[in-house]
Amino acid sequence: MVALNEVGAEKAVEELVKVDLTTTSVRELNAELHAPTARRYEVHNPRGAEAIAVGLHDAVDVEIHGPAGYYCAGMNMHADIVVHGNVGTGVAENMMSGSVRVKGDASQSAGATAHGGLLVIEGSASMRCGISMKGVDIVVGGDVGPMSAFMAQAGRLVVCGDAGDGLGDSIYEARLYVRGSVASLGADCVEKEMRDEHVAELTELLARAGMSHDASEFRRFGSARQLYHFAAHNSAAY
Amino acid sequence: MIDPTQAGLRESATFDRATIASIQRAAETGVYDIRGWGAKRAVPHFDDLLLLGASMSRYPLEGYRERCDTDVVLGDRHASNPLHLDIPITIAGMSFGALSAQAKEALGRGATEVGTSTTTGDGGMTPEERGQSKNLVYQYLPSRYGMNPDDLRSADAIEIVLGQGAKPGGGGMLLGQKISDRVAGMRTLPAGIDQRSACRHPDWTGPDDLTIKILELREITDWQKPIYVKVGATRTYYDVKLAVAAGADVVVVDGMQGGTAATQEVFIEHVGIPTLAAIPQAVQALAELGLHRKVQLIVSGGIRTGADVAKAMALGADAVAIGTAALIALGDNHPRYADEYAKIGSAPGFYDDYQDGRDPAGITTQDPDLAKRLDPVEGGRRVANYLRVLTLEAQTLARACGKAHLRNLEPEDLVALTIEAAAMARVPLAGTSWIPGQNF
Numbered sequence: 001m002v003a004l005n006e007v008g009a010e011k012a013v014e015e016l017v018k019v020d021l022t023t024t025s026v027r028e029l030n031a032e033l034h035a036p037t038a039r040r041y042e043v044h045n046p047r048g049a050e051a052i053a054v055g056l057h058d059a060v061d062v063e064i065h066g067p068a069g070y071y072c073a074g075m076n077m078h079a080d081i082v083v084h085g086n087v088g089t090g091v092a093e094n095m096m097s098g099s100v101r102v103k104g105d106a107s108q109s110a111g112a113t114a115h116g117g118l119l120v121i122e123g124s125a126s127m128r129c130g131i132s133m134k135g136v137d138i139v140v141g142g143d144v145g146p147m148s149a150f151m152a153q154a155g156r157l158v159v160c161g162d163a164g165d166g167l168g169d170s171i172y173e174a175r176l177y178v179r180g181s182v183a184s185l186g187a188d189c190v191e192k193e194m195r196d197e198h199v200a201e202l203t204e205l206l207a208r209a210g211m212s213h214d215a216s217e218f219r220r221f222g223s224a225r226q227l228y229h230f231a232a233h234n235s236a237a238y
Numbered sequence: 239m240i241d242p243t244q245a246g247l248r249e250s251a252t253f254d255r256a257t258i259a260s261i262q263r264a265a266e267t268g269v270y271d272i273r274g275w276g277a278k279r280a281v282p283h284f285d286d287l288l289l290l291g292a293s294m295s296r297y298p299l300e301g302y303r304e305r306c307d308t309d310v311v312l313g314d315r316h317a318s319n320p321l322h323l324d325i326p327i328t329i330a331g332m333s334f335g336a337l338s339a340q341a342k343e344a345l346g347r348g349a350t351e352v353g354t355s356t357t358t359g360d361g362g363m364t365p366e367e368r369g370q371s372k373n374l375v376y377q378y379l380p381s382r383y384g385m386n387p388d389d390l391r392s393a394d395a396i397e398i399v400l401g402q403g404a405k406p407g408g409g410g411m412l413l414g415q416k417i418s419d420r421v422a423g424m425r426t427l428p429a430g431i432d433q434r435s436a437c438r439h440p441d442w443t444g445p446d447d448l449t450i451k452i453l454e455l456r457e458i459t460d461w462q463k464p465i466y467v468k469v470g471a472t473r474t475y476y477d478v479k480l481a482v483a484a485g486a487d488v489v490v491v492d493g494m495q496g497g498t499a500a501t502q503e504v505f506i507e508h509v510g511i512p513t514l515a516a517i518p519q520a521v522q523a524l525a526e527l528g529l530h531r532k533v534q535l536i537v538s539g540g541i542r543t544g545a546d547v548a549k550a551m552a553l554g555a556d557a558v559a560i561g562t563a564a565l566i567a568l569g570d571n572h573p574r575y576a577d578e579y580a581k582i583g584s585a586p587g588f589y590d591d592y593q594d595g596r597d598p599a600g601i602t603t604q605d606p607d608l609a610k611r612l613d614p615v616e617g618g619r620r621v622a623n624y625l626r627v628l629t630l631e632a633q634t635l636a637r638a639c640g641k642a643h644l645r646n647l648e649p650e651d652l653v654a655l656t657i658e659a660a661a662m663a664r665v666p667l668a669g670t671s672w673i674p675g676q677n678f
Contacts, residue, residue, distance in 0.1 A: 030457045050450045055387055055458030071441070071454040075387040089450075090441035094385055109441035113382035115426070131440040132382060134426040151436060153426045170434070172427060228431040229414060230269060 016040045021049055029053070033079075036060050048088065053081055059098070070107075073100045076117060092119045095136055108145070111138045114155070120209045127164070130157040133174055139209035149176055150186065158205060160213055168221055176221040177202050179213060188227040194220045260503070271503040272411065274592025274602060276404050276495045276539065276562060281512040283495070284546040286659030287652050288668060291638040299637040306633040307643040310557050312355075312534050313395055313464020313487035316456065320464050320487070321373055321395055324353025325629045326557035326644060327547055329564055329621075330492075330538050331377045331397060331468070333359025335412050335421040336499030336592065337565075338609035339366050340617070341601045344568055346371035347614060348621025352629070357397060357559070360410045360435055362424045363389040370618070375466065378455070380409060381435035383425035387458060395488075396455055397466040398448070400439075400477075403496030403513070403539040405505045406470025410435035413500060416595040418604040445480040452485040466490050471516035471539065472509075478523035482533050490559065491520045493539025497562035499602060500593035513539035513550075515662035521554030530554065531645075544631020551632070552639075552647035553663060560628075567624035568617045569599040 017038040019029050022045045029043065029052065036058050043064040046052055050069040053062050056079040064072070067085040076095045083091075086104035095114040102110075105123035112128065114136030121129075124142030130149045139158040146164035149157050152174030162180035169186020175198070176189075185191075194216075202215040242249070249255065263271060292298035299306060314320035329349045334342050336359060343366040349356040355373035362384015368374055376393030378385070390396065401407060412421070412433045422429040442451045452465055467481040468490035481489050493513025498506065517537055524530040537550045538559035550558050562570075573586045578598035584591060592602035600611035636644050639651045653668040654660035660667040661674035 026457065027461070031460060034460060051454040051457040054454050055391075057387065070447075070450045074454050075390070075458055077387060089447070090454075093441045094382060094387070096387060112441040113385060115386075128440065132436065134382070150440075151434075172431075228428070230272075230432050 016042060018042045018044065020044045021046050021052075026050070026052055030055065033058075033060065033062065046085070050088070053079070056081070056098070067104070076100060086123070091121075092117070092136075095119065105142070106140075110140075111136050114138075116155075118208060124161065130155075130174070133157065137205060137208075139205060139211060141211060143180070146183070147186070149174055149189075152176070156201070156205060158202065158209070158211075158218070160211055168223075170227060171221075171223045173223060177215075177218040178221065179218045182219075182221070185221065188224050189221055190224045192220045192222050194218070272413070272500050272593050273503055273506070273590045274497065274499050274501075275506075275590035276497040277507050277510075278590075279507055281494065282514050282656065282659040282662050283512060283540055284514065284549045286514070286655045287549050287663060287665065288655060289545075289548060289552070289635050289639055289651050290653060292640045297640045299640060299642060301634060301637055304637065305642060306637045308629055308633065310534070310645065312536070312557065313466070315487040315529075315533055316485065317395075317462060317464040317487055319394075319462045321355060321375075323355060323373065323557070325625065326354075326551065326555075327541075327625055327628050327632075328354050328375075328536065328557055328559045329356035330496070330559035330561035331357035331359045331375070331399065331402075332561055332565075333361040333410075333412075333499065334364045334367065335359070335361040335416060335425070335604070337601060338603055338612065339364055339420075340609050340612045340614045341565075341568060342367040343370050343614040344612060344617025345564060345621060346374070347618025348564075348567075348625060349373070351618060351622035352625045354625065355394065358393075360412075361421065362386065363393070364424075366614075368392060370614070377468075379435065380437060380439045381425075382440065383427075383435070390455070390463075391459055393463060395464040395466060396459070397468050397490065398451070398455075398486075399468045400481075401470035401472075401492075402468070402498065403470045403492035403494050403510050404498035405501045406472045406510045407437060408501065408505055408509070409437035411500045411593075413593050413595075416593070416604045421604055445484050448481075448484040456485075464488055466536070468492060470494075470496075471511045471513065474511070474516040474519035475523045478520045478535075479527065482524065482527055482529055486533060488534045488536060489520065489524075490536040490538065491516050492559075493537070495540030496538050497565075498592075512662065513537060513541075514659060517550060517553040517555060518662070518664040524554075531556065544628045544633075545635060547628055547632040548635040548644070548647055549652060551644050552651045553649060553665075556645065564621055564624070565601055567621050568601050568612065569620070570597075570601050572599060575599055 041062045046066045048069045054074040057077040059078045062081045064083045069088040071090045073081045073092045079098045082101045089107045090109045092100040093112040095117040097117045099118040101120045106121045106125040108126045109128045110125045111119045113132045115134045119138045122141040127145035129144040133152045133155045135154045143161035147166045149168045153172040159178045163182045165183045166186040168189030199215045310326040312321040350372040357375040375395045379399045414430045464487040466488040467486040469477045471493045494510035534556035536557045537555040575598035597603040600608045652665040
């Protein structure tokens with residue numbers, strides 16, 4: 001990566017930089033991505049390494065060829081990141097803006113607490129997908145595991161397959177769209193009417209995510225808002 | 239009305255007046271009591287320890303002529319930019335939301351004036367606080383309310399909060415009356431709801447995951463920021479070992495007397511262990527790892543005086559943190575508000591309803607009219623004064639023990655007044671060489 005840093009920013013700005021994680025450390029990669037000398041990066045041989053491309057805050061394109069470990073693209077701002085493989089726990093956690101696309105499956109807590117941007121998982125996502133999401137849009141091509149959208153505050157979670165148990169438990173104002181079955185709903189999460197504005201926003205979201213499903217095939221879920229205030233009769237729900 | 243004591247009436251020790259009132263309140267309302275402050279029950283504390291001043295066998299330092307240094311470096315294990323504080327007394331994490339923006343600013347001003355750090359809380363970082371705090375520790379909490387990587391990068395240290403002494407194992411809460419539009423906006427929540435914070439982090443479980451989480455935070459901040467791990471005092475020996483193994487630069491241990499803005503009374507009083515009992519466990523864990531004084535230990539929970547500071551450091555802490563005491567310095571529970579406390583069913587010295595947002599002192603409120611009562615500049619001056627007094631008191635005691643630096647205080651400088659305190663603090667009962675549990 002020393003060679004990368006020696007490349008002048010003016011000269012390299014339009015060039016594609018290739019980084020091989022068998023010869024370059026994650027630390028060196030992230031240091032480069034935090035002060036980018038190029039606009040486009042390819043990362044090869046990630047081999048499940050943790051914390052790849054975390055904390056980016058510039059509008060760069062990063063393609064990761066292979067499986068990535070925990071927290072890939074964590075806290076992303078502005079960057080567009082594509083993973084050609086599976087990802088570990090917490091992909092795009094606390095993302096603020098930009099986009100992350102996973103051309104594979106995602107482990108637990110995908111998009112956890114993310115405030116903005118678009119997270120697309122073309123395969124399936126494990127438990128707690130979208131946990132405490134705060135404004136991000138998440139589109140999952142396959143299924144999501146149990147307790148997805150737990151305490152989801154804002155944003156939209158789209159599941160093109162099935163959702164596991166406890167979907168949307170203790171949900172606040174996030175909107176959930178599911179095309180397949182829902183094993184069970186969590187506390188205070190209810191099915192809601194799919195009105196025209198919901199079909200419209202889902203159609204736009206599916207298009208942005210590159211999914212070809214018809215929005216009318218989805219059901220919408222959200223908060224019943226019955227747990228927004230402490231009350232004795234809710235004791236069994238907490 | 240008769241005077242019960244004069245009439246020879248006998249009050250139950252089991253069902254005392256507070257207990258009777260609690261049962262009656264529960265029967266009336268059907269909900270548990272939520273309040274602020276920390277544990278109010280009497281537990282073994284620093285008052286149960288005494289320092290052994292120098293005499294024939296030890297050599298004291300001149301009180302006004304010989305230096306007793308107070309500075310401390312926090313987080314130099316892995317971070318390229320550790321904190322270097324002038325005094326080892328820091329301001330604990332308290333949220334904007336729980337406190338007014340003016341109170342947060344005042345704490346930052348006071349801490350900065352005396353060269354120490356202050357800490358954010360659940361709900362994110364405010365510009366007022368960042369702007370007035372030279373050294374600001376950014377809390378990384380399960381809720382991630384207001385969590386912003388730009389704020390993370392602007393912080394001087396990061397504190398991963400696993401729990402707090404007032405409620406180890408419990409998440410935060412902020413009742414609807416304090417969820418103003420600004421607080422709601424920072425937390426991405428509807429205004430006016432009773433907000434529940436998660437008790438577990440959303441994207442990791444267990445110490446192995448924490449190792450990777452710490453790695454991620456280091457990568458995001460280019461290995462510049464010290465990373466603290468804060469635990470509520472319970473199984474402190476094991477928790478400290480695991481936190482250090484996960485890569486913490488600093489461990490913060492908060493005893494059960496530590497304060498809260500809003501927690502169930504039953505939680506505050508019945509979960510966790512006293513600060514006094516937690517420190518030796520933490521020190522033992524660090525010593526066994528060969529990292530005592532290398533991974534720094536910050537202790538909080540009931541620190542009030544320079545004597546508490548000196549005793550905590552003698553037991554092995556590198557620094558302490560204050561929360562409740564700092565609020566009192568700002569004006570919390572001040573007698574000048576006696577009439578207003580009475581109107582809301584309380585009194586100076588008893589007020590603990592931080593959760594309901596009607597604080598006459600304007601500290602634990604989001605009511606703009608109440609919050610205006612606290613001048614951040616004057617509040618900062620009061621906090622700075624208080625921190626200076628704590629430091630001077632601790633220096634006085636350290637010099638008397640012959641120490642040229644506060645960190646040189648040691649367990650050998652301490653004895654205990656009670657068997658319980660001797661057992662917990664692992665120092666001898668005064669006048670004996672007996673440490674219960676260690677020698678018989």
